[in-house]
Structures are given as structure tokens and as C-alpha cells.
Amino acid sequence: MSDNLMIFRGATLSNGDVIDIAVEGNSIIQVGTNLILEGTDIDCSGLIALQGFVDLHTHLREPGFEQSETILTGSRAAAMGGFTAVHAMANTSPVADNAAVVEQVHALGESAGYVYVQPIGAVTKNLEGSALADLLKMNQSRAQVTVFSDDGKCVSDSLIMRRALEYVKAFGGVIAQHAQDPHLTIDAQMNESPVAFELGLAGWPSVAEEAIIARDVLLTEHVGSRLHICHVSTAGSVEIIRWAKARGINVTAEVTPHHLLLTEELVRDYNPVFKVNPPLRSDSDVLALRAAVADGTIDIIATDHAPHTADSKDCEWGQAAFGMIGLETAFSVAQTTLIETGMIDWVRLEQLLSTNPANISGLERHGKAIQAGHAANITFINSKRQAVVTGTTQSKSTNNPYIGMELFGEIVHTLYEGVLTVKHGQIQELKNA
């Protein structure tokens, strides 16, 4: 018997099995019914145990924008949301376009200790879209970057996109595209639609996203590489991705929680908390995205957690920053929009939030089944709770669009590498941090 042996008793797995999970050190050592082991018993009856969540799209803002988030505060928010790994986007200052920055982000993630922080590297130098960043060096660095993205900006130049797709084949990398034709979205403020016209806000047409996705799946096919589409937001994009997958093109796609729940109607009061890129779309887009999640066209849910200071949202719509936070609410939005509507089951949810994003990125210690010998990265959920979202957050920013909405589900415990980062819904202060 060990001092640090924990037995999570009576949890329900995604497949419905009710089991005990024994964890020692950073590993799951035994899984079974009525385990006869001595250690710290944690009663998990009624709770669902899922593989720790993996976010493929997180803005942690450090280095450079620490007034809105740091790697520590973002990691704590991630833990509260049931995540055990996050992918830190490259649009920091300096930009994560070289080995030094990604190693720094990686190291700060380790010292925070709440989740595994996997840096994403920029595709192009300084996100300028004109010359490739140090893709190989970032891959060979201690951060072992495999996912590259200029997120926030689109790699709009066709030739640069082609070259990037070709180049990452050398080390099995993937280009995660922020699909937005920059010319079709000059000054764009919200989804192009009758609502945009009524509100007098410059429209952001669906075709600006769809045209880039169509081009990029064809480029991916042509050069035989691997493409990931960030935050798919339109029904038309879903159709193109469905077509590409049927054709055998190696493309994966993500949807954000907010695009599964919120629509452009929320823009009517010009409250900048609903200003986001890509913009909130129509009801029919939301329904198409949910269906695409259910039928496998969309592979993962990723938060696009985008913290911004209060000042940058406490102003007129046209001046406000794009983005919303989402780490702590992602699971509840997913349960509310997908499980409670009967569109998917818990097995599929676990794929969307854990297995698939871990596979896209190639994380070895995440996204694995809850069984003996695997890393102890587990999220325990109370799916029966229904509660109104409050503004309480571990994030440094408060741009939460769900405040006041009633959502299902809560994270009860988050176990990261055998350490409870969240216990009974409370963030834990880590001794070694």
C-alpha cells in the first residue's frame, strides 16, 4: 500500500460500466469492480469518469498579453473545465514562431502544473503570412510542436499554404487553418445576414470561410498532407469537409462550444461579449454543426478560449476585441447541446473532447482509455446538475458569454497526471507549484 494510492470508487465510464479506478503516482494501476486495495477512497458513485479533456485551441496570452491571461491562470481555468491538456495558440508577443518561444511556453506550463501545455507553432514568421516560421526547429525543440497555426489570421496566400502543407510532411505535422478570406471580411463585424443589415454592421459572409476550406482541402489532397480546420462555423463548411472526407482527404475539423449554442440574434444589443471570430452564425448553421458533430464530419470540440481585458469589451461594438473565454464552460455547453438533445452519447463526447484532439496532436499521455497502465488523466463529471452560469472564473478575464444561461453538467474532479487539480469543484493549490 502506498500513501499516494487513490481509489475512485463507483464511477461510470462512457460505455456505462461502473468501476473502481486505482491511481498511483501518475498512472492508473488497476481498474475493476470492488477493488480490494487500501488507499484513499474517493466516492464517485453517480459520477461519470471520462478521459481527461484535451483542448486543441486555447489562447493563454503569455508571453505578451499577461493583462488578459497567463499560462498559470489559463491552466487553472482549464483544470476547472476538466482539461488535462491544452494547446497554446501562437499569437503571443513575441509570436511563437521559433523554438525559444515554444520552449518557454512549454516550460511555464510545466511549472504551473495544472495541465499539460502543448505549444502550437506559427505557420508563418510573425503571423505575417509571407514566409514560413521555423517549423522543423519547433518540432525538434523540447516542446515537440506538431500542430502549426496562424490562428487569428488566415494563411491566405495559396502558395504559402501549399508550401506549409508540404513542409510539415517531413515530421508528421499538421496545419491548423483559420479559414477566413481577408479581402471578403474587410472591417467585418458579424455574420452577413439580414440581422447584420438591420444592425448596420459590416457582414462576414459564410463564403469567406468556405472558399478557404475548399481551397485548402484540395491543396491537402494535391500534396498529400494533413490539414485541420479551426472553428468551423457554417453549414456550407460542413458540406465541404464532408465531401473532402468522403474523397479520402486527410482533414480534421473542430467546432467551438459557442458555435454549437449561440446565434447571431444575440448581437442585437451590441453587447461586445458576443463579438467573436468567426462570428456567431444563424440557427440553421448551429443545427448543421451539431449534426456534423454527431455524424463524424466534425472531429473535435475545441474552446478557442480567448481572454480579453474588461476595457477591451467595455466599449462600442466596433472598437471591441474579438473573442470569448470558454475553458470552464466547454463541457457543459457540449452536454447541453449534444447529450441532452440526444444527438450523441458519452462515448462520442469522450472522443470529441479527448481521444480525437489528442490523436490530431499526437499526445502520448492523453486521450487514452481509462485502463491500467495508462496515464492518470481523468475528468469526473456530475451530469445531473443543472445550473445558471455565473461570472466566477479562474481565468484572468471575464468575457464569458454564457453568464445567466442555464446549462447541464459540472466538473467535480479533475485528475492530471495523478494529481487532483480540481476536487469537489474547487481548484486545488498545488504544493509543488
Add this chain to the structure above:
Amino acid sequence: MKHLLSINDLGKEDALELLNLAIEMQNVNSRDVKKLPALNGRTVANLFFEDSTRTRISFELAAKRLSADVINFTAKGSSVSKGESLKDTVQTLEAMGVEALIVRHNHSGAVNTIANADWSKASVINAGDGTHEHPTQALLDALTIRQRLLGKDHLGDLTGLAVLIVGDILHSRVARSNMLLLRKLGARVAICGPATLIPEGIEGLSDQVFYNLDEALQHGFDAVMMLRIQAERMNSAFMPNGAEYASGWGLGDSRFSKLGTKTLILHPGPMNRGLEISSSAADSEQSAILDQVTNGVAVRMAVLYKLLAQEQSNVR
């Protein structure tokens, strides 16, 4: 009603009440002593973040004729040009004790932001926000159309009238507010312009869409409203150049001569003579362009009176 941000804030009866209140204000404006004591001791701020001479002086005159104290704040030469936030500007005026903020802003919805935030307790009147709305312009247009076409004694709505709005519908706050108000008052509203300037989703807000002005004019509208074309539209591929626009969608001499003498001609000003409208049309008997300016003062007096004298006194 505390604010006037959009025509959507008004029910049909509210709109008619404002138009009829404006007639009373017209009577005041035709007297030798053009002044009412209604807003004596109240302070109104013109808060203009975008250039506008006509609308600003129209509001200023309206407030002064109701005996309010008026201060003018324009972004040029003020601290806004040094980067002060909207919040700080509004809170500064609030601290000075202002009861109404008449706001023009280059961002759509900036007036909603001011009204919805807890920065100020003042009534907010939209004097034009971005490409969103310009509700007092629509009210003065409705009053002008009603008086010129249905007579000064007509106090009812505009049922039976058909109005054509021509030009840059996509970027026009005047067009938006007019479509909402004129249809609310029972008129039929059609729009016309090059397809690059006709937005997606127009179907819900207008009764008919024309891309060809000559075809549209054959339908015999009671009033035709020509919108101002901004020079910057030529630079963003909405149209090739001004001459081409004038030949396709301008109310030039030959179209004007075919129009018939009964069709009322409106323009919100300032006009680009020779571009969207010719001088012969603008200066004709059937032009209501100067009536619009005159009625603007009366309508703005009515709005200030309703929001400040009636509504705020109810609260106190």
C-alpha cells in the same frame, strides 16, 4: 420611452404622436418669438464623434427653442482625438450633469452601448450611428411626405402612399430608418440601387427591390428619395465611377423630365449635385428638400420634448 435609438423603439402610435407633436412645434417655429420654456434649466449635450453640421445645428436649434442649455462636444479638437474611450467621454459629461446625450458616432450601435451601459443616466438620442439608423431623419421625412402629399391637416398614417428610396442602401442609416418607419406608418417602400449596394436580407425590410431605376420609376411612386453617394464607395469596387453611377441611378435631367410633376423629391442632404441628383430636380417645385430641413427642427423639438419634458417628469 427614455431613449430614441432606433425606429424599432417606437410603436406606430408613438410615431404618430411624435409627428403630431412636431406640428405643434412647427406652429411655435412660425411665431415671431420662437421659444417654449419646456426645458428651461435642463442641459442637453450634442456629442458628435463624426462630422455633421446640419444635424448638429438642427438639434442645437431645437433644444434652444425649448429653452434648454446646449453644449457641443465634437471629437475633433477634443480629448477623443487623443484616444479617450467612449466610456470616459460619456462619464465626463455625466459628471457635469447632462440630461440628454444627442449622439452621432461612426460605429453602428455606439448609441445602444451608451444607453445600455451604466455610464450615464441621461436619455440618449441617436443622431446617426455608423451604418445603422438615423431615426429623427426618418421622422422628419415622414412628416414632410405626409404634409406635402396628404395635407397639413392629415394627422393619420401614410397608408396608400408608395415611396422609392434610391442609392447606397447598404451603407445608409437614413434608408434603414426610413424603411422601418414608413412601412410602420402603412406606406409601401421600394428600394433601388446597384446590386453591390443592396444588402443580403433586404427582402424583410422593403416591399420591392429594383436594380434598374428607369424600370422602377415606371411604377409611379408618390415620393422618390435620393440618397447621398459617398466618394469612398468608388474606391472599394462598389461602382466604377461617379459618371457611371449618375447615368444608371442618378435623378438627372432626362429622368426628372419624365417623372411627372406630382412625384415628391426628397434628399437627406448634403447633396452631390450632378451625381445622384441634378439641380433642375433639386430646385424644382416638387422638391421637398428645404421642407425636410425646416421640419427637422420641429421633429427634433418634438423628440426632446417627449423624452425630457414628458417622460422624465413622469419619473420624477
